[in-house]
Amino acid sequence: MACLSVYQEGLREAERHKWIESEKRGWDVGSVALGQWYDRYWPHYCRGKCLEHLTGRQHWTEFGDDDFGLIPRLLVENDLLLDRILDRVLRGYENLDVICWSLEWGLPIDPVMSILHQLNINRARLEPVPARI
Structure with a gap:
């Protein structure tokens, strides 16, 4: 499997957004559309x-080999609990939201914390490359 770069593919998506927005308006909207894509998406x-x-x-590439x-x-190890946590992560929940949900439902916090630690979804908080915006 080819190893791709989030930054390179993200730039392609931003450029696709720029093209679509330019087509809608009938003129090249330029780097404004690139900035909009990065801000929104x-x-x-x-x-x-x-x-x-x-x-x-x-x-x-940006997320490392060990966690692939x-x-x-x-x-x-944690079929049902992991499945429920992933449901929430896919809906955009942050770690604190998942912790609050688990406490609200009386779930054991140690396995929840262990899963959140291993998933480390915060690794997805990559800064956009400013030179490309």
């Missing part, structure tokens, strides 16, 4: 790519 885009990496669907395909390995 970059965090969600990075989280999605991180989850692709963790599930083993696509290897992304981590989720299938974790499923063996």
